[in-house]
Amino acid sequence: METREYxxxxxxxxxxxxxxxxxxxxxxxxxxxxxxxxxxTRYGGMDMRYRQDGQWRDTPAGIAHYLEHKMFxxxxxxxxxxxxxxxxxxNAFTSGSMTAYYFESTEHFxxxxxxxxxxxxxxxxxxxxxxxxxxxxxxxIRMTEDDPEWRVYANLMECLYRESPVKVPVAGxxxxxxxxxxxxxxxxxxxxxxxxxxxxxxxxxxxxxxVAAIAEEILPAERGEDxxxxxGREEDPVPCCKEKELAMEVSMPQFLGGYKCRPCGxxxxxxxxxxxxxxxxxxxxxxxxxxxxxxxxxxxINGSLGGNFDIMPGASYLYVGGDARDPRKVFDxxxxxxxRLAQEGIGEEFYQQIRRAxxxxxxxxxxxxxxxxxxxxEGHFRGFDYYRFPEIFDSVTxxxxxxxxxxxxxxxxxxxxxxxxxxxxxEEGAQRP
Amino acid sequence: MARQMLMDNVxxxxxxxxxxxxxxxxxxMVMPLEKDTAGRNALLVNVLSRGTLRFPxxxxxxxxxxxxxxxxxxxxxxxxxxxxxxGFVASCVDERFLPEGERxxxxxxxLLGELFLSPATxxxxxxxxxxxxxxxxxxxxxxSDINDKRxxxxxxxxxxxxxxxxxxxxxLGIAKEVERIxxxxxxxxxxxxxxxxxxxxxxxxxxxEKRVAGAFTRAFAALxxxxxxxxxATTRRPAPEQCRVVEEIMDVSQGKLGIGFxxxxxxxxxxxVMNSMFGGTSNSKxxxxxxxxxxxxxxxxxxxxRAKGLVTVASGIxxxxxxxxxxxxxxxxxxxxxxxxxxxxxxxxxxxxxNSLLSMEDSAGAMEDYAMGQAxxxxxESIPLLLETVAAVTPERVQEAAACLKSDTIxxxxxxxx
Numbered sequence: 001m002e003t004r005e006y007x008x009x010x011x012x013x014x015x016x017x018x019x020x021x022x023x024x025x026x027x028x029x030x031x032x033x034x035x036x037x038x039x040x041t042r043y044g045g046m047d048m049r050y051r052q053d054g055q056w057r058d059t060p061a062g063i064a065h066y067l068e069h070k071m072f073x074x075x076x077x078x079x080x081x082x083x084x085x086x087x088x089x090x091n092a093f094t095s096g097s098m099t100a101y102y103f104e105s106t107e108h109f110x111x112x113x114x115x116x117x118x119x120x121x122x123x124x125x126x127x128x129x130x131x132x133x134x135x136x137x138x139x140x141i142r143m144t145e146d147d148p149e150w151r152v153y154a155n156l157m158e159c160l161y162r163e164s165p166v167k168v169p170v171a172g173x174x175x176x177x178x179x180x181x182x183x184x185x186x187x188x189x190x191x192x193x194x195x196x197x198x199x200x201x202x203x204x205x206x207x208x209x210x211v212a213a214i215a216e217e218i219l220p221a222e223r224g225e226d227x228x229x230x231x232g233r234e235e236d237p238v239p240c241c242k243e244k245e246l247a248m249e250v251s252m253p254q255f256l257g258g259y260k261c262r263p264c265g266x267x268x269x270x271x272x273x274x275x276x277x278x279x280x281x282x283x284x285x286x287x288x289x290x291x292x293x294x295x296x297x298x299x300x301i302n303g304s305l306g307g308n309f310d311i312m313p314g315a316s317y318l319y320v321g322g323d324a325r326d327p328r329k330v331f332d333x334x335x336x337x338x339x340r341l342a343q344e345g346i347g348e349e350f351y352q353q354i355r356r357a358x359x360x361x362x363x364x365x366x367x368x369x370x371x372x373x374x375x376x377x378e379g380h381f382r383g384f385d386y387y388r389f390p391e392i393f394d395s396v397t398x399x400x401x402x403x404x405x406x407x408x409x410x411x412x413x414x415x416x417x418x419x420x421x422x423x424x425x426x427e428e429g430a431q432r433p
Numbered sequence: 434m435a436r437q438m439l440m441d442n443v444x445x446x447x448x449x450x451x452x453x454x455x456x457x458x459x460x461x462m463v464m465p466l467e468k469d470t471a472g473r474n475a476l477l478v479n480v481l482s483r484g485t486l487r488f489p490x491x492x493x494x495x496x497x498x499x500x501x502x503x504x505x506x507x508x509x510x511x512x513x514x515x516x517x518x519x520g521f522v523a524s525c526v527d528e529r530f531l532p533e534g535e536r537x538x539x540x541x542x543x544l545l546g547e548l549f550l551s552p553a554t555x556x557x558x559x560x561x562x563x564x565x566x567x568x569x570x571x572x573x574x575x576x577s578d579i580n581d582k583r584x585x586x587x588x589x590x591x592x593x594x595x596x597x598x599x600x601x602x603x604x605l606g607i608a609k610e611v612e613r614i615x616x617x618x619x620x621x622x623x624x625x626x627x628x629x630x631x632x633x634x635x636x637x638x639x640x641x642e643k644r645v646a647g648a649f650t651r652a653f654a655a656l657x658x659x660x661x662x663x664x665x666a667t668t669r670r671p672a673p674e675q676c677r678v679v680e681e682i683m684d685v686s687q688g689k690l691g692i693g694f695x696x697x698x699x700x701x702x703x704x705x706v707m708n709s710m711f712g713g714t715s716n717s718k719x720x721x722x723x724x725x726x727x728x729x730x731x732x733x734x735x736x737x738x739r740a741k742g743l744v745t746v747a748s749g750i751x752x753x754x755x756x757x758x759x760x761x762x763x764x765x766x767x768x769x770x771x772x773x774x775x776x777x778x779x780x781x782x783x784x785x786x787x788n789s790l791l792s793m794e795d796s797a798g799a800m801e802d803y804a805m806g807q808a809x810x811x812x813x814e815s816i817p818l819l820l821e822t823v824a825a826v827t828p829e830r831v832q833e834a835a836a837c838l839k840s841d842t843i844x845x846x847x848x849x850x851x
Contacts, residue, residue: 010454010530031452034792078725084716085777087784089792106791107784135728142687143731143749146582249684251576288495296491297562302570323573353499360503360526366454367797422684 001208008390009366013376014208021196021223023380024212027203027372035109035204038373039120040100042199042381043192045170046313047097049230052191056230059188060179062137062172065094067185069137071101071120073129079119088112094170096312098378104369110210113202117218123189125182138174148248148419152256155244156319159415160260162240163232166315194224199380201373231314237262237408239415247422254419255327257334258319261408264311266383272392275358277309277318279401280409282354283346284338285320291337300330318409327418335411342406351398362389434804434815435642439634439650441658446804447645448637450797456527456538456638457797460545460653461509461520462630463809465665466599471517472571472606473622475510476614478519479567482508483560484553485544497544501537502526506544511802513809514667514740515599518633521548522801527639538640539648545634546652549627559623564616575608579683586689586846587747593679594693594842598668600741628657631664633808637797664809667740671695672839680845688752689846692762694744698837701739702822703830708737708744709782710831711769716781718765718774719746727761729754740810744838752847759843769835772828779828786823790816 001016014026048059071092072079083090088105101120105112144150157167171177202211237260264273285292285305295301307320324330365371379386436446464474488494498504504525511518523545525537553560579585588603595601605611632653636645672695698704712719712735723733733748750758768774793799793816807814 008530029452032795034788034795080715081721081781084714084785085781087781087788089785089788090715104788104792106788132728136724136731139687139729139731139749139751142751143583146685146687148580250580251578252573254580288492288499290492293490293492293495297566299566299569302573323577353496357499357503360501363454363526363530364503364505364524 001212006387009363009387011366011387013387016208016212018195018212018216020216020219020221021194022215022219023199024208024215025199025201025376025380026206026208026211027201027376028206029203030205032204033106034104034369035106035206036102036104036202036369036373037109037113037116038100038102038201038203038370038377039116040098040199040377041192042097042197043099043188044095044097045168046165046231047192047229048165048168050191051228052187052225057187059184060172061168061176062170063180063184063188064099065171066133066137066177066180067188068092068094068099068101069133070125070130070185071123073124074119074122075124079115082115083112086112090116096166096170098381100374100377102370102373109204109206110214113211113214114218117200117215121193121219123186123193125185127182130180130182130185134177137171137177141171141174144169144171148250148254151246151248152254152321152417152419155246156256156258156415156417159241159244159417160239160258160317161315162235164235164315165231166312191225191227194222195219196223196226199377201377203369203372229313234263234314235260237413239413241415243416243418245418245420247420250419250421252323252421253325253327254321254323255331255416256319256321257331257414257416258317259409259413260415261316261318261413263314264316268384268388268392270311270382271379271384271386271389272396274309274311275389275392275396276400276404277311279354279358279396280404281307281309281318281320282358283341283351283401284405284409285334286354288353288357291333295330295333300324300326300333327416331414331416335409335414338405338409342402342409345402346398348398351401359390359393362393434800437646439646440653440656442661443632443634443653443656443658444808445634445636445646445649446808447642448797448800449639449642450637451639452795453638453797454527454530455524455797456541456640457636457801458523458541458545459520459633459635459801459805460549461518461633461635461805462626463516463518463633463664464626464630464662466512466515466517466602466604468602470622471602471604472611473614473619474517474519474626475605476564476568476571476611476619477623478508478510478521479571480559480563480619481548481552482506482521483563483567485547486551486553487547489553501540502531504537504541510604511805512604513806514665516664516809517604518805518809521545522798524797529639538638538644542648542652550653550655558620559616561616564619568611568614571605572608572611575603575605575611582683582685582687582689582846583747583749586691586844587745589681589846590691590693590745590842590844593677593844594743598670599665600667628659629662631662632656633805635801635804637800664811667810669697669742671697672841676840677842678845679842680847682847682849685846685848687749688755688848690748690750690755690758691844692746692759692840693842693844694838695841696742696744696834696837696839698742698834700830700834702819703826703834704737704744704837705739705786705823706779706782706826707769707831707834708735709786710774710778711735711744711766711835712746713737713782714785716778716785718768718778719748719762722765723748723758723761727757729758729761733762740806755845755847763840766835766838770832772832779831783823783826787820790820790823
């Protein structure tokens with residue numbers, strides 16, 4: 001076991017790799033009433049094609065998310081209820097590259113931890129229970145179909161990527177989930193829910209010795225097979241479609257523009273790249289950027305404009321969006337601003353101001369136990385220590401951000417997704433210009 | 434937690450804590466929620482957020498916040514009971530984590546004071562261009578509530594159920610009325626409420642109380658105080674004889690069902706436990722039956738509006754399942770009235786309430802929201818006291834609390850017929 005102080009962050013972290021390969025991370029927070037546990041597998045919506053027992057397998061879209069729902073079933077009933085009885089607030093999520101189960105509780109922490117490790121590591125599916133879940137997940141998918149933010153994102157991904165599984169909705173479709181059977185779920189669980197492919201992060205007033213002892217007692221002794229995955233051919237950074245539109249019951253147009261960037265490997269380089277991408281967002285269209293002020297004052301945008309830089313396996317992209325009466329105009333203005341900054345350079349004073357703000361923002365994010373756990377867990381899966389961000393931050397230069405803008409945020413890499421208000425709306429409000 | 438009066442009708446809630454990476458600030462006006470002024474108050478905060486004398490535009494203001502290590506400032510408008518609470522919340526990195534030992538508390542308090550007292554002006558009045566732009570944005574924002582059908586349905590249920598009561602009003606006012614607010618009207622409104630409104634200040638962080646009180650007192654020293662308007666007490670009404678049903682049609686694939694109940698029970702702690710058992714957690718009767726057993730929905734839950742004495746149920750369902758869902762929800766409430774539950778449901782509900790109350794002290798934002806709610810409705814219930822009263826609730830009191838629920842309105846948002 002190794003314990004490390006991070007004086008620049010005021011954090012103290014213990015790390016321990018168990019004999020079965022499970023990485024256990026404890027972030028010590030002695031003054032908080034709440035304690036948080038996060039148990040995650042490096043397996044998400046993108047991992048649809050993989051090799052197990054010597055052969056490649058194709059699984060239906062939405063399988064990782066379906067599995068997440070079904071893991072809560074136990075031979076005794078349902079783990080959600082067991083945790084809730086102890087006053088724990090529990091939940092789970094599936095992203096493109098990760099499935100995570102977590103709870104927070106102020107009492108019975110170690111008892112709850114046992115329940116968590118137990119239900120996630122022991123699969124229990126029946127024909128009946130799998131069939132029953134179809135109704136619930138179909139309603140979840142229907143709910144996203146009515147959500148303009150979700151639709152505008154899904155359409156952008158359709159524009160940006162030709163084949164990459166990054167564009168497939170994590171929950172799948174009402175049709176794809178009908179192909180899911182108990183056997184497929186058991187196979188995927190056996191492949192990916194192995195100690196060697198997982199991480200356990202605890203935050204709060206928690207002891208590593210107790211956590212490790214419980215994990216060793218409950219989890220399998222074997223680390224499990226390494227499972228190769230296939231994310232398809234690496235795509236060049238050119239979208240396959242420049243624009244997609246859709247009409248929905250919304251009050252004004254919403255847009256999401258994206259820039260398809262070159263994929264990025266793992267390790268500390270990934271953390272560095274993600275800091276550069278975030279700074280590029282701030283410089284380009286952040287609240288204090290000249291462009292934001294100009295667009296806001298001209299009434300082209302409202303406070304909803306925002307964006308992010310995402311790095312996924314084999315894919316990375318920067319997106320920006322919000323409400324706008326004329327989305328094309330706003331998006332073109334952002335692309336033009338990127339070109340200007342790349343040519344003229346970022347002002348030194350403005351850069352230092354953005355740097356300070358970005359650093360403060362990273363410190364601030366450590367208020368959230370969930371952010372801490374997700375960042376450290378993801379760092380483990382991708383080969384870096386997230387808590388080294390102050391040092392990495394120091395190493396990023398203005399030239400790095402300018403190079404990023406010049407190479408990635410260009411017209412050639414850009415695609416735009418727009419949701420227009422359904423035109424038969426009788427309410428006054430924005431109509432398509 | 435300590436609350437003190439800094440000036441006439443100005444209060445400071447101070448919470449010392451070293452466990453956060455940031456210090457949290459809030460400055461809020463509290464006024465009775467009224468149809469005529471709701472939109473004006475909301476618009477005013479947004480206009481004030483555009484700039485001050487020292488930082489007269491957004492870019493200057495954001496640059497200042499950036500230099501304070503990415504301090505955050507956000508205009509907020511909330512409904513607490515039948516009051517409107519509006520102002521600014523702000524936060525900055527705790528001084529302990531700054532590389533050069535800079536001070537941030539005083540600049541943050543100063544900025545909050547300036548936002549209220551020295552806004553950017555032209556010819557001694559709020560700037561017309563800011564008012565024009567914020568008016569249009571606020572109207573857009575109010576209209577945009579149809580974008581999230583779940584929130585839309587929740588708001589529409591309250592609007593229908595509490596028509597004619599302040600609680601049925603939206604916290605931001607009505608789009609059409611906001612569009613009619615002139616610069617002159619907003620100016621005179623600003624001049625009228627500045628001396629009269631209750632001001633609630635809040636700080637949670639590592640700085641000592643004296644320094645915090647000093648910084649706020651200095652920042653708000655120029656605040657005029659005259660003709661104090663007190664927050665409004667919440668009114669209660671009985672449910673109608675016959676439950677009303679309101680249907681609305683929109684182009685959606687999932688129907689949104691809302692059911693509103695009124696309660697005349699004064700036993701708040703028992704109603705909290707009852708609501709938690711009914712639909713407050715993933716262990717609740719609604720979750721286990723409407724979702725898990727019958728697979729009718731992805732979500733089904735209930736909310737207790739403590740200050741107003743309402744319980745609302747929300748669920749997203751296939752429109753064809755409307756009758757089954759309503760019947761099942763009502764049947765679950767009957768079960769509570771008749772005491773049909775297992776011991777773990779009762780204990781689990783209490784334990785989940787205890788957990789959420791204890792966890793509030795791990796979030797500065799949650800404590801601020803709670804403090805503002807208490808201040809607005811004139812409550813003085815501390816979290817430890819609430820913990821005690823919840824622990825003392827008995828099964829009989831839960832049954833009685835359930836028996837007090839009378840259905841008032843059913844709201845259903847459904848798709849166009851295929």
